[in-house]
Amino acid sequence: MLGNLGFTEILVLGGVVLLVFGPKRLPELAKGLGKGIREFKKALSQPEENNESDSDSEQKK
Numbered sequence: 001m002l003g004n005l006g007f008t009e010i011l012v013l014g015g016v017v018l019l020v021f022g023p024k025r026l027p028e029l030a031k032g033l034g035k036g037i038r039e040f041k042k043a044l045s046q047p048e049e050n051n052e053s054d055s056d057s058e059q060k061k
Helices: 007-019 026-045 046-060
Strands: none
Touching: 007 026
């Protein structure tokens, strides 16, 4: 679905986001989005380590 967006649609979407959130809030939102994506990628690249630590903590209880 996102592959069908053209330049005009992206420009309009960016304008709407700017109107809704305002220019002062936009950098904060982008920073939070970037941090969330970074943590998500980190969690995807290390699923085995997280599963092992979860099972270890359950066995100790």
